[in-house]
Amino acid sequence: MSGVLETAAAVRSGRVSARALVEDTLMALVADPHVAVTRVLHDRARAEADAVDADVAAGRDPGPLAGVPYGVKDLFDLAGLPTTAGSTLYVDAAPAQADAEAVARLKAAGAVVVATLNMDEFAYGFATINAAYGTTRNPHDPSRLSGGSSGGSAAMVAAGLLPFSLGSDTNGSIRVPASLTGLYGLKPTHEGLPLGGVFPFAESFDDIGPFTRSVEDMAAVWQVLSGRDPFTGIKDFRIARLGGRFRENADPDQLAAIDAIAPDAPLVELPEIARARSAAFLVTAHEGGALHRAALGADPMGFDPQVRDRLLAGALLPEALYAEAQAFRAEYRARIEALVADYDVLLAPATPTVAPLVADPRILIDGALSPARADLGIHTQPITFTGLPSLAVPLYRPGRLPIGLQLIGGPGREADLFAFAAKLEADGVTGFSAPQNTGVPAYAGIAGYS
Amino acid sequence: MALSYTSSYPAEIMPDTPDQAPVAIPQSADEIAVVATALGLVIPADCAPGVAANLALLARHARNLRGEPA
Numbered sequence: 398m399s400g401v402l403e404t405a406a407a408v409r410s411g412r413v414s415a416r417a418l419v420e421d422t423l424m425a426l427v428a429d430p431h432v433a434v435t436r437v438l439h440d441r442a443r444a445e446a447d448a449v450d451a452d453v454a455a456g457r458d459p460g461p462l463a464g465v466p467y468g469v470k471d472l473f474d475l476a477g478l479p480t481t482a483g484s485t486l487y488v489d490a491a492p493a494q495a496d497a498e499a500v501a502r503l504k505a506a507g508a509v510v511v512a513t514l515n516m517d518e519f520a521y522g523f524a525t526i527n528a529a530y531g532t533t534r535n536p537h538d539p540s541r542l543s544g545g546s547s548g549g550s551a552a553m554v555a556a557g558l559l560p561f562s563l564g565s566d567t568n569g570s571i572r573v574p575a576s577l578t579g580l581y582g583l584k585p586t587h588e589g590l591p592l593g594g595v596f597p598f599a600e601s602f603d604d605i606g607p608f609t610r611s612v613e614d615m616a617a618v619w620q621v622l623s624g625r626d627p628f629t630g631i632k633d634f635r636i637a638r639l640g641g642r643f644r645e646n647a648d649p650d651q652l653a654a655i656d657a658i659a660p661d662a663p664l665v666e667l668p669e670i671a672r673a674r675s676a677a678f679l680v681t682a683h684e685g686g687a688l689h690r691a692a693l694g695a696d697p698m699g700f701d702p703q704v705r706d707r708l709l710a711g712a713l714l715p716e717a718l719y720a721e722a723q724a725f726r727a728e729y730r731a732r733i734e735a736l737v738a739d740y741d742v743l744l745a746p747a748t749p750t751v752a753p754l755v756a757d758p759r760i761l762i763d764g765a766l767s768p769a770r771a772d773l774g775i776h777t778q779p780i781t782f783t784g785l786p787s788l789a790v791p792l793y794r795p796g797r798l799p800i801g802l803q804l805i806g807g808p809g810r811e812a813d814l815f816a817f818a819a820k821l822e823a824d825g826v827t828g829f830s831a832p833q834n835t836g837v838p839a840y841a842g843i844a845g846y847s
Numbered sequence: 848m849a850l851s852y853t854s855s856y857p858a859e860i861m862p863d864t865p866d867q868a869p870v871a872i873p874q875s876a877d878e879i880a881v882v883a884t885a886l887g888l889v890i891p892a893d894c895a896p897g898v899a900a901n902l903a904l905l906a907r908h909a910r911n912l913r914g915e916p917a
Contacts, residue, residue: 675908682905694887697894706897709890710905713882717870718909
């Protein structure tokens with residue numbers, strides 16, 4: 398399927414009907430072999446597409462994203478449907494009264510929501526291994542993970558079934574799957590995009606953002622979601638490479654790319670980065686545990702086993718420890734903002750490795766095997782802690798497993814990141830590569846695929 | 848979406864001042880049971896090893912936060 402802007406242009410001009418696009422998309426989603434789709438929204442998608450076509454026929458402006466199909470991680474409210482957050486505990490929850498704010502803004506721009514997409518239960522993980530809905534497969538190699546927790550959102554865009562999707566990112570849940578599936582994925586400045594109607598995880602860090610296959614598509618979707626101008630006049634970027642912990646547990650190709658992009662840029666070491674990650678871990682655990690405490694008391698066995706144990710542990714953390722971590726966070730954010738104020742873009746790895754195997758979801762951290770579910774976010778979690786925007790960009794390497802970098806900017810300066818990413822894309826350093834392993838036989842034997 | 852974060856610890860085990868705060872993470876089965884009970888939680892037997900392992904991980908992060916040896 399074409400990208401966001403190309404699709405919208407075709408619909409706006411009347412060359413393609415939104416309804417025809419949606420029918421093709423629905424058919425593809427129903428047959429999806431990636432274990433990425435949790436619900437296909439046939440009726441709603443057709444109604445929205447017909448409304449777009451009616452606007453075009455009547456000569457009305459159908460919006461900048463006219464007829465563009467997209468999916469949402471299964472934690473965005475959709476009017477009339479229960480919001481499951483990837484949990485069977487919420488399958489029979491009361492239907493949402495209204496769309497999430499982000500969904501409403503996209504609808505007003507003409508985009509058509511077609512599916513809800515798989516995730517780690519309650520967004521607690523970097524793997525999209527879900528006991529109820531299955532493990533989402535990586536379109537570049539179905540024996541590997543897509544990453545998480547927004548793995549379904551990433552897989553459907555990487556596979557070419559959707560031009561874009563929405564995910565959420567609490568500690569890296571957009572940037573990690575973007576890196577492992579070779580996409581652009583944005584974690585905005587904290588609270589820079591609307592969180593209304595989004596099932597929370599850890600409110601101190603929760604954000605939403607898009608996945609796309611190009612920078613210009615990312616800027617277009619972000620413009621609709623934020624209402625802000627995605628273009629910047631900046632041409633000469635002040636760049637720094639993040640050193641210290643960010644140079645450890647990284648793929649050699651990531652470090653080589655960073656050094657090639659900015660060979661003379663200073664190596665900046667963020668202070669106390671391990672301490673920051675630990676504080677983020679504690680805040681996340683405590684807020685997640687507190688959020689679900691009532692349900693954990695009422696029906697602990699109803700949770701995904703791996704998520705349940707993490708949430709229960711978080712619920713038992715002392716309040717004073719949480720307060721300690723939050724105090725450190727406030728002081729740390731101010732310190733980091735001052736430190737990075739001299740730069741427009743900071744370069745860092747997005748994930749420590751390419752996608753791990755589904756059969757052995759572990760990764761090497763400091764020379765020891767560690768659960769991918771917990772540690773794929775080793776480079777994203779400290780950035781979340783700062784509240785700064787971070788755009789995951791895919792290194793351009795067709796035929797190889799994807800891996801990405803983070804472009805990190807100052808608060809509210811997403812447009813600078815788009816401009817720098819566009820330059821990297823034009824230079825052939827970054828860019829989307831279509832999966833070469835999409836043949837159906839490759840998916841034989843995957844649970845949930847028939 | 849109505850869910851939102853609220854303090855986890857109930858008033859009866861929440862001290863009035865931070866100095867009195869219980870900062871130790873429950874580690875042993877007995878400690879875990881005491882805190883869980885105070886919070887109105889029951890740790891199912893099947894969950895006990897996983898909860899203990901996750902608390903041990905969180906304890907390492909707590910030591911790291913405080914600059915203590917891991």
